[in-house]
Amino acid sequence: MASLLPDFPPGPLDFYRKKASFDWKKMKIFVESEEVVRFLNYASDVFQTLPDFQTDDHSPTLDQQRHKTFKQVVALTQTDFNEKTGKAKTVAAAVRTCIHIAPSAFAKFGINRHYFRDILQNQGTDRHRKFLEDAKNYRINGCFCLTEIGHGSDTKSMRTTATYDKETGEFVMDTPDFEAAKCWASGLGKTATHAIVFAQLVLDDVFYGLHCFVVPIRDARTLLPYPGLVIGDMGEKVGLQGIDNGFVMFNKYRIPRENLLNKYVDVTVDGEYKTSFKSVQEVMQMTFAALSKGRVNIATLAEGYGARAITIAVRYAAVRRQFGPDEDTEIPILEYQSHQYRLFPYLAAIYIVRLFTMYLIDIIDKLEIEQDKRSFSDLITEIHVLSTASKSIAGWLFRDAIQECREACGGHGYLKVSGIGDTRANHDANCTYEGDSHVIIQQTSNWLIKLWPKIEKGTKIETPLQSANFLSDAFDILKHQFHATNVQELCKPENIVDAHQWLVCYLLKETKSKVESLKQTRGSFWVKNDTQVFFAKSLSTAFIQHFFLQRMLTVINEATDVSIKNVLLKLFSLYGLWSLEKFLSTLYEGGYMQGPQGSRLVHEAILSLCGDIKNDAVALVDAVAPPDFALNSVLGASDGQVYQRLQTAMFSVPNGMSRPSWWQEVVNWKSSKI
Incomplete structure (x- = not known):
């Protein structure tokens, strides 16, 4: 373990690292696997030796950035990453590693490999083999x-x-x-x-x-x-x-x-x-099936950018001290409840989305091996439904996370050397490419609405990935009501899952009802248009959130280390209740909750879980953080030496301590005013 995952250097972060309830190294291996950790170590070593992947202290021109990106792509083609990234977990880890170090180069490299080449292979035949071979050997781009x-x-x-x-x-x-x-x-x-x-x-x-x-x-x-x-x-x-x-x-x-x-x-x-x-239409379904993998990869990208920002913000919060209970004491801002509420749900989201994307990429990779995909049309459809929703939600989720992290780091977070600004700018495209998120998420609700007539007939719902199987019991689920009487009871996984299932069933019933009522006076186009806000989009959101939790719970049940299982359950409960908090009005509207007790318990439970997670937050970040070389942040380095790094950065600003080349203009202008 020591050689696979060395200890972090001693420093200010030890204050919280010593309080952790679990071993961060065991957590990393549980989430990623030993194989992936070895790959990450290898990748980090390789990147640090490649000249074109070293960081710049200046802002290059557009042409210089394009040139450097090209050289990085060439360097990527000369590594043996292709041979080492065979399994889904390793592919996802490679994606996250590359976007931290060279996001533009990874995108260009990935387009040629995963779009151009994969589509040639999956949509073409022997007559296109020459193109495919030339692409694999980089004779064509x-x-x-x-x-x-x-x-x-x-x-x-x-x-x-x-x-x-x-x-x-x-x-x-x-x-x-x-x-x-x-x-x-x-x-x-x-x-x-x-x-x-x-x-x-x-x-x-x-x-x-x-x-x-x-x-x-x-x-x-x-x-x-x-x-x-x-x-x-x-x-x-x-x-x-x-x-x-x-x-x-x-x-x-x-x-x-x-x-x-x-x-x-x-x-x-x-x-x-x-x-x-x-x-x-069937031809189009098969043709566009390749985009599902791209959309899951975008969710992976979004989570990777989110993990980068959360790492910086949590580590900085553990070091930064402000105010205290008396004049002689300053406490880390990580101790403040408002800070915990701002950051910890997003920390939980990193684990939730990472485990989901690794699972779905693995399913897609296995499907791509099949020669005739027509017999898997139901699976392809479900993958499409899950990928469009997860791409949308992950894009929005980590867009908000990165912005919250920027603000949580105060003024220092606005510095380029904090690493958050570039992360925010580079992630932003995830909300748009591969389909505007507000548009493509409708494909998820359209699929769910088509299931409602089967539900009404009592037909059993069975989907290949079991994402919608619970809808077979929709009418029974709709009879459920909130019954927790305390925080401990509310945090039980079965109660959180029950609330999400009720929410999906209710929103599906209401959306379908809205569709039917509008059909009386509106055409099909306007029916869809007029059922998005408060109906279909909310339905898609609740559905994918439920499946996120479903997958997380499956992984948690595989944990044999009690300490790891316990902290993952806290993350599960925090994310689940934080998601439900956004639907409180709907839970009351539909009668699942009645009286003030429900919302009060949800709020109390979220804050209680944040407090419970506080001492584990740095260790949780350590388990998912990029290495310092890739993170490249003065605020988020693993040694916690924020102020030393800030001083080095500020003292190294080009011409930072000299007068500007146009100083004479300032003097002449001031002289004219005297």
Whole structure:
């Protein structure tokens, strides 16, 4: 254990580390596994030896950031990470490690590997093998083109076309105007040579919906765009500046018929549409199945950024002293109840979401091995439902967590060297890409609403991952009422789960009822539109929160170390009750709670759990924290030497103690006022 996870250096954090009720090293191995911990140690050692992954003390230009990111991608391709990241837990750990050290490089590397290559492999056939082999050997650089300037989540309305020309046996790709330009593709702006492009397939003036093509866009030897293409960089963004997001417009650009990815559909030489699926909708389901893994990876990214911010904020709170019970005593701000309430629910969320994403990535990886996924359509649908909801909730959850951590670190948290500002900027995209969260979360509620008629008929609900099985008992669950009489009783897992199940059942019934009432006077589009706020979105949120807790409880029951089990149960209860707190009005509205006792107990229990977790908070952070090299924060380093590091940082500011080069202008201006 000592060689696998060395002790942290002694320092101010020892005050809380000695109070922990569990061994943080055992917790880390329980959550991650020994295999993953060994990989993390290896990855940290590798990154620290690579010159292009060392931190900068200056703010580089946009072009310098793009250049450094490219060099980091090259360095990543030359490591043996690919061979060492075989299992889901290791893949998730690699994701978190890379985003802490080089988030832009990881995104570019991941797009080429997990989107371009995976889609070629899963949607293509032998005729695309050359593209796949070239991508694996980095002879070509791939990107993923779905979003258009005028349409993102509304894929059906995308307007880039691929029209088949029978005379030449080619597809003619065309962009009717700038609004139909493909955009936001990572790597497209400067470096990609090939693209996976989603375009409307047109045969004899008949539109068959979006289909997937592999499209050469630049000469790999010169990086110049091919004739018929207009390609550009989209410019600076809020964060992730190293990624060259770009746009492309097609002007009657021709590609061979064989460039259609044809595992599920094909177009013959004569222009005949061939597929074994019953409808274009089924084709689309299989085509977009690959996006589910991407959305779970985004939830992993969000949790990784959240873990980074929580590590910094909790460690800083354990060192920073402010005020006290008397004039001679200052206490760590971690002792303050308001500080605990601000941070600890998000600390619990790190564990909840990390365990969930590792589980779902593992399921997806096993599914990808299957040759014929059509027999797993129910599983693919459920994965899609869970991935869209988890991506949305994780994005919002850790967006709020990072902001709270920034504020909890006071003015020092606003310094770039705190590490929180860049984390906030880089995470921000998680709320948007792979589908705006407010839009894609509707796919979860749509699926649940379709289950309601089965519930009314008494049909047993059985889903492959058992996320909705409890809905078989929906009408019995709706008869339940809040019955806890004290905090200890309320914190029992079965009572927290019961409240979440009731909440999902109630919101499903109310959402379905709202849909039916609106159908009398509104069309289907407006029915969906007018049932989102207070209904469908809340339903999706409650549903995924329940499944988060369901998965957490499964893992807790696998723990054999009593001390680890006990602290994980506290995190489970804190997160569960904190989530319920946001639905108190609904719990009263539906009759689950009556009188003031319910809300009072929820509030009391949350604060009580925060107090119980206080002495374990630093150890809990230690078990999920990035190494100091990756964290790169003067406030959150594992030695707790906040003020020494702040002094070093401030004394090292370039020209920080010299007058500005334009000092004479200041003097002349002041002189003119005298």
